[in-house]
């Protein structure tokens with residue numbers, strides 16, 4: 001079948017939450033444990049309906065908190081089940097302790113994180129302070145620009161997580177409200193296509209296998225702890241190849257292309273913005289506008305943040321003169337956001353490395369408009385012409 | 401393979417995620433070295449009710465032929481739970497400082 005045909009069949013209009021819930025229904029995991037929280041509530045609401053209607057075989061565990069949700073996920077995954085959950089913001093924060101246990105015990109849990117700001121002040125709208133706070137928790141993180149990508153990432157996440165070279169939990173991020181509650185056109189796959197693509201999960205160990213009894217989570221002190229962490233670090237490194245091969249397989253099967261990054265109009269670009277998730281869509285409009293008036297601007301959108309694709313990112317950016325990395329989160333280090341810090345570090349040592357500036361934007365759901373992206377590009381073009389970087393890190397989309 | 405040999409393995413060879421593949425391997429780990437107080441049994445008083453055997457968190461109370469016969473000092477970590485749980489009317493276990501046992 002031609003790629004074009006593959007890309008246009010089964011068109012439906014769904015919100016991000018509905019698409020994620022639908023993906024979960026089609027994956028039909030063994031266990032889902034979750035506690036609802038805005039803006040990811042819709043995911044569990046719809047998945048619960050599938051469960052109530054007998055559309056899935058899943059054991060649905062409704063717990064009393066997100067700490068319990070992730071704990072139940074860990075237990076179920078250690079028992080050898082294919083496990084999924086969804087959360088946002090404070091919910092992810094409450095899972096914190098157990099996130100590290102999931103990755104440290106090498107349990108391939110898939111979590112949909114519908115990005116939302118963290119308190120205080122309390123806020124229900126989008127920024128990345130929830131998932132970015134968990135960036136060192138040992139979870140693979142994929143950031144989705146669109147509803148289609150959130151859906152596709154869910155399917156690929158299962159394969160990535162369960163790959164024997166990886167065995168790490170995966171967090172699929174999509175922007176709260178902007179992506180989770182907006183209806184977009186997307187192309188869904190059939191249940192049988194998904195079944196074939198994700199395959200059967202064969203756990204390495206299972207607590208329920210009484211013929212081969214194992215212990216999970218035993219005390220591991222000076223004599224072995226660092227070796228276990230070294231393995232985990234290796235798994236994150238191995239995940240790079242697996243993410244690419246799963247993406248390639250997905251493309252070959254269904255026609256949509258997925259790698260570490262999306263490059264948008266980077267041919268001959270003098271300056272570029274690096275940005276995650278839905279804000280990339282806004283930035284692309286600005287790129288088109290500026291390209292029409294002869295300005296060579298481009299965009300790089302990392303889809304994968306953990307493992308951090310530092311080689312590919314620096315490769316993509318090495319030809320440009322100035323780069324702005326836009327973070328929808330502030331690390332509160334007085335040195336910008338995490339994407340900025342890591343991108344800048346990836347560029348270090350490059351010959352003729354571009355100037356790299358960081359801008360924090362859109363916290364707590366503050367709008368990021370095309371005009372904001374245009375302003376950043378104009379600033380970058382000025383840096384390119386003058387070589388002057390006035391402020392390495394700053395805020396945009398904020399009232400002065 | 402003994403637990404000691406396994407400990408020397410490099411990170412590429414250890415079971416991933418710290419999973420223990422050998423059942424009952426806690427037996428090879430001596431918790432007796434933690435002990436500050438040693439339980440001492442007064443055989444005269446003991447009624448063999450085996451409450452201490454039930455309550456010991458380290459399975460360090462030894463029972464043979466239905467009789468309480470003493471403690472497995474390789475694993476007894478000296479918590480004193482047995483001494484507390486031994487019925488008030490009996491109190492056949494006293495905790496004595498290790499120093500005094502030398």
Ligand code: SF4
Nearest residue numbers: 446447449450452486
């Ligand atoms: S609890 Fe006391 S009486 Fe009962 S078996 Fe133990 S030492 Fe003997």
Ligand code: SF4
Nearest residue numbers: 456476477479480482
């Ligand atoms: S002192 Fe504690 S560990 Fe030792 S035998 Fe008594 S209950 Fe068991």
